[in-house]
Amino acid sequence: MSLVDVTDLTVEFGPLRAVDGLSFRLEQGAALALVGESGSGKSTVAAALLGLHRGTGARVGGAIEVAGVDVQEAPEEALRRLRGGKAAMVFQDPLSSLDPYYAIGDQIAEVYRVHTRASRRAARARAVEVLDRVGIPDPARRSRSRPHEFSGGMRQRALIAMALACEPDLLIADEPTTALDVTVQAQLLDLLHTLREETGMGLLLVTHDVGVAAESVDEVLVMRHGRSVEHGPVVAVLGSPAQTYTRELLGAVPRVDAPRTASEAAEEPAEEPAEGPAQVVLEATGLRRAFGRGKRAFTAVDDVSLTIHRGETVGIVGESGSGKTTLGRMLVGLLEPTAGEVRYEGHARVGVDPAVQMVFQDPVSSLNPRRSVGESIADPLRARGRGRDEGRIRGRVRELLERVGLDAAHYDRYPHEFSGGQRQRIGIARALAADPRVIVCDEPVSALDVTTQAQVVALLGELQRELGLALVFVAHDLAVVRQVSDRVVVMRRGRIVEQGPADEVYDNPQDPYTKQLLAAVPALDPRIAALRRAARRELAAV
Template identity: 75%
Template sequence: MTTPLVQVEDLTVDFGSVRAVDGLSFTLEAGAALGVVGESGSGKSASASALLGLHRGTGARVNGTVRVAGTDVGAADEAGLRALRGAEAAMVFQDPLSSLDPYYTVGGQIAEVYRVHHRVSRRAARARAVEVLDRVGIPDAARRARSRPHEFSGGMRQRALIAMALVCEPRLIVADEPTTALDVTVQAQILDLLHELRRETGTALLLVTHDVGVAAESVDDILVMRHGRAVERGPVAEVLGAPREPYTRELLASVPRVDAKRAPRLPGPRTTGDEGVPLLETAGLRREFGRGAGRVTAVDEVSLTLHAGETLGIVGESGSGKTTLGRMLVRLLDPTAGHLRYRGKEIGSLPEKGLAPFRRELQMVFQDPVASLNPRRTVGESVADPIRAAGETDERRIRGRVGELLERVGLDAGLHERYPHEFSGGQRQRIGIARALAAEPKLIVCDEPVSALDVTTQAQVTALLAELQRELGIGLVFIAHDLAVVRQVSDRVAVMRHGRIVEQGPVDEVYGSPRDPYTRQLLAAVPALDPALAATRRAIRRELAAA
């Protein structure tokens, strides 16, 4: 009987008084693939880091037994860990920008990893770096190896991290949320790459993800975690097709489905007296950046409408112009050309002073609530800003209103004095929504508001937005690269590519019978919860790439 490549027995990881991993045990055979799924805070990443001894020196307390490729990780000295990392086991992290040194070329960094484990010349190491960059699909690898990380797109940086992990031909790759920040087509490319590398090299894969669909596309077995413990483990088709545990069923029920029609909604209250006048309307909207030969058109001739109480989804890949369009809709960016009308009034060409009457009614919820909340101010003070801007000076009334808003988005009014770092990602996003609501808006543009959240928190935030819209009659523009989430929340959808809208219409029509080839390409890249369907789609993508 062969010894498993990875053996974890009764693993516990404590950060101060918080137990992140609680008695976890599992094995992983050589060449196999295991997906570790669960909500944020379930202990997934803490468990994965323990496989390479990454908690050492951090203050975390690690107990139990972890063996990887014959190395007892807990008992190994620093030399033993260095020999393990890279050569036998390698890690691919979620954020390639924080994992790659901005001052050095990508190829140079990969070559340095190779030289740590092999006594070769710099020239030979550079040649090996070019070889693995070419293997992971970096075009013109010899030239791009001399580029620095900021010169790569997000998907290319993630490929570079995978190349760095592969350079020493490890027996195990640990991938921690490797596709979270990527749009669906690039995500599909990375998942296909990992699958092909496993098939060709026999490398084992431990994939950490909160996206159950990503796991279904990529692994043989699934381990479901909650509160640091293993809830359920089994073959991916069995766990996803017939989950035994209530928590697994709850997790799967929260996953948005690209093939599920949206349930009909009751109409919300009307917020405009002119029933025939759209809440928001654009015609030929355009935005350019730069001048002369360096001029770039980010949004090109976009025309759309939004009515009160309606949700318009905007989807497309990174760089398609979605965020630029969203910022123009609330006049955080000035249009270069075209018309922008709010409740029938032209606001696209108004100077800043002329926008004052509309600022409260046009609000935006941003993708990263950490960046949009001042870390030095309490959340109560941040939520109160729009109330004070409206002229309210009575502190007792301001505090009462802030408490009402926090409760309205599902938080305790008593959290007024806490700071952003004391909240989870989902809670911070709720705070961002509360701040937008403080202005009593008629229109909210949500820019990737759930992209960094796990599926259950996503479901909570999208349900909150739907409830607020139903009660207040707010018009919503929902920008996202996740097509399944957009289908779940939207009445109509617009598909963007290279700054233009290539297709728009009722969400069920666009998803059910897409006319544009690009829309069909996006939908084909969405992860499928059925492993058999995922394999079929992967084969189709492989054939298209070879054609």
């Protein structure tokens, strides 16, 4: 009997059929990845395996059997025993999955007690045990920490620990590495692989990142519009895809080992700068930013200097906590430096300058959910004293919406009515409303699928060429940064450890930290991924 057996699964939300006749099996100890763009139905399938659509108004058809439980027919009590007991789920956003008021260890212990009726002491001991198993240092002490005291990678490890508490037969991981830097991502993927080897559990991985799938699974099922496009061994599907859509999906994946194409590198801005292509528009000198005081003081950025020229893209890479975002916010003026200065076109800048704008990582949190997107885009226009003629403002916003590939009629819609990629386009339109010379992009594509990611990156490049913009591209995705950047700055612990032309840094890295980052990037070839995983294990054992 298969661990998971899905036959002709359909899931409908009102008139929308999110999953349409999907069938697949997963054997005990095996690993399967559901891969596809946003809206392909991947997460809807994962939720259906645990009966999470029950009571939501969704219509679920077909047959679903998980660990011997008929999910469609099982009573609520049987489903509760299945969830967390025989099958556990790790969600994309650990902050929304963990209670901010309770210690991590208490939350894991509670899950264990619900399923095993163990004593409080035994449950606490189990929580410490599984936190240690997933690599949380000093697990007894850290089990008393609350979620906000953990980094993003540690919170994801804590969720995996919670899932492992009852020794499930199946682990469902829904985008478990989204928004994590490459080294933490590699550690989590290695952890999942090791846990499979040691426990024999099955893994269903939901991801839009084809590289993550190559690192982690035996089989791949490619989804589009709720249907299966291609399904087979990971080596065959990723190495020799049979379907056009799969080839297109793989073609959209940025490659860390591929330099920018000659046409990309050769294209110049449409407007020639008055002082030549080397004109410096933004310059940072000796930037330092500290948070806190006394013994708790923390220096996030320490003595960083760099220049940004008109029409160029500078990529800034590094792990979480390296100071990338803090540096970007100082360049924009959202944070004042503790020391050093930022100069725009040769003049010391104080506060926020409309000429330097920012596109944020999470457009959901940067757009007011109670205001139409048109009104949010109009804010910079009104702030610059253009608020007297509402007709002209509305016309300009419509132009900007069309400029970023959206419909001008979307002015009165609200953020929740748009996809992630569309919301990011709205963020770009809002930045353009101020007529900037420099745009700082803070992880602008980290949560987007590869095709949407490619569309947003192409849009930024098109705008840069037409308007002569300088772009600062802050990201943890080294492959994307290589494809978009003229120069790359590598940061670690608040300092620049290496910088130079993108191809030089990537093809001939000098600093050991840069080499470590590049070695952690997922490989699309599963055989190369296996060799890299073995190398990381050997290094960790030394």
